[in-house]
Amino acid sequence: MELERITVALRPRTAREAVDLGAAMLRAHARTVWSAWFVFSLPVVALCIAAGWLLGLPWLATLLIWWLLPLFDRIPLYVLSRAVFERAPRWRETLRGQRQWRWGGTIASITWRRIDSHRALRLPMELLEGLAGKQRSERWRVLRRPIGTEASSLAFGCMELVLVIFLGAFLSVVLFIPAELMPDWIRGSVGGVARRTPEVTGALIAGVAYLAWSAIEPLHVAAGFALYLNRRTQLEAWDVDLAFRRLRDRWLAAGRGAAVLLLTLACAWPHGAWAQQAAAPVAKPAPAQKVAAAKPEDVPVTQIETAFAVPASTSDQRFATAATEAFRDPRFGGEHKDHTWKPRNWSWDPKPVKLGRSPFEGIGNGFAMGIKGLLVLLLIGLIVAVAVYLIRRARLPVLALRVRSEAALDMHLETIEAQERLPDDLAGATHRLWSSGHRREALALLYRGCVEQVAAVLQVAVEPDATEADCLRSARRLDDTQRRQRAEAIVRAWQYAAYADRYPRDEDFARLLDGWPARHGSAA
Structure with missing residues (x-):
């Protein structure tokens, strides 16, 4: 893996610094990311809006677009994962490259894992590492252990940003334009177009929601990818590996310089003394052995799947052999014999103790079940009470405002x-x-x-x-x-x-x- 070609500064970061790194990567490749995003997603969005229009269900278009967001997330991740090691691909390369990635994780993300708040962190693990089965589950437990909360907070924060953009697009028309300057078609839409033409209203809402998701969802994916890179750096010490590689390159460059200097000094050394020893017998040199010219190996090309592959685990045969040899070393333990005195009938396995059935066991179990049921009922009642309290608190300002508006309107009409x-x-x-x-x-x-x-x-x-x-x-x-x-x-x-x-x-x-x-x- 050629870490020297990576364009991101590898160092352990906090979760917030990693999210900021994702935003910086997105800004650096914004044009490439969003061009591929719109080319890939616009036809799908058009089909969703057409389905809602033809079926007479105005809300269906917005629901379908939201449900297919994990499908669109593959585009920003493909661009950013290639841009980390090489140039960012164009939108045609991005669309063709989707055939190289597995679709199992995407299908799971739009079905039974659709409401997973760790989607942005899970996505690079599934698409870049290519693991399957039990190994993928173990890998996921290792990745999400310290940063699962940050990934969930990132998902909820992006959802709030989408709501702000979505509501702001509509409220800016209603709140910032005076009523007498507002065109008749806008005034009518606020009051009754939603009831008279629900298809048009549904398509408009779906379009505005799609633009809001298009603005925030690539940021969500980029921040999740940065969290993934930061976690891999912490687990595999990429920064230490890169530092040692750079140190090796510096020593190799210094060694080549020293070799050139020694060769120059050897060539410049005077050879007159050899001419005075012409009478001395000269030993016949041994036949020279033929040395095959070493053919330089081709420089390996970095592959994204190789770069993000999981490092060798303890099941690797070479690691197991090295561990066995290290264990046999006397300095690390080795093998030794120990003689101790024990009773003749000594056994390490304790004998199982058979307990008789207590007459109070049934009474105790019944009492425990009763207490458990009572606690469950109390918990349900507490949740219902909190929900009712919150609903009432939320409705009180709205009802008070409505009562004041109606009273002012009634007074206005009665006066006139x-x-x-x-x-x-x-x-x-x-x-x-x-x-x-x-x-x-x-x-x-x-x-x-x-x-x-x-x-x-x-x-x-x-x-x-x-x-x-x-x-x-x-x-x-x-x-x-x-x-x-x-x-x-x-x-x-x-x-x-x-x-x-x-x-x-x-x-x-x-x-x-x-x-x-x-x-x-x-x-x-």
Whole structure:
């Protein structure tokens, strides 16, 4: 395994540091990951939405997309596992590479293990190591022992992020756009399009949910893969192995330099002394042996399956032989004989003691079962009580808000409909209410008169369910600029008073009464 080619700094990290490493890897290869993600998942999502549309089940599309998320998780893991040792593959290579991985773990993840909170940590073990059966179960127990809680926390945190994005996409339309500026089709969708066109609403919800999962699910997979790498580093000391390999490379480089230096000195040594010893007998050299030129071996290519394979276990024959030889060494124990005195009939196996049946055994068992049943009932009652308490606490603010809204709406309607017919002198009646301290009733009467006067000028009927936004839209259709501005000012004054309990000053209120619509015959 060529750890020198790995692009990640190998060192023991905490779980949070490992999750941050996964986010950094995802940022470094974001374009490759998400391009392969959308190419692979968009056709499947389209089929899910079409199935929900054709079957008349609007919720089915969102459920199917959520259920198939483990199938989509193979894409980010393939890209990141290749990017750790070599370049990140393109989306075509990623799609073709799915045929090389086993599908058993993916099928299990979308069936009986669908709600497993350790999915992001289990996924690299199943796809990269390729273990099966009992060996895979033992491997999983070793991997998840210290980081199972962190993997579950990661899953729940990503789920919360998905909910934030999903709800924020819809609430941003409703909360941040004023009602009078909101288009009619959006206002209608909030109130009744979900009932009139459930297929369209279901497809819209499924699309927004898919975008939210597309933003967070690759992060979930990358963080789980980083947790897996960190755990392998802790178990197999990858950082120590890599440090020794780098030290070996430095010594080899230094040795080659020393050999070159010695060869240079040998070649530069003077050879004149050899010429003076020409008369000396020269021994016949022995026949040289033929030395076969060593053919350099090809540099092995890193394979992902080889890189992430499980190290040799204690069942390996070489390890067992080495362990046996080490055990025979006297320094580590060896074999010796020990002579001790023992009784003639001595036995290491204790004799079993036969106990008779106690007459109180049945009574004790019955009492224990009764206590156990009582504790189970108490636990169930406690769970039900806590659930009821939480439900009531959650509903109280909603009910209080609803009661206050309904009370304000009823007061608004009662105030407006308090009189069946407007008084002839609308300005005088409104001024008398304001002077007597009934400011809310005065503004309600002025608002009602404004609505009827605008409808009379436009020659349209007053709708019973018309809102302030409808009145503003009707006022904008007036040709007279002064009348349009005065009508808008009256509606705004009524909104501030009815919903914010803010009333205009006396001089501002008198300015609203000076002219149309409070004085019908006035030109302005």
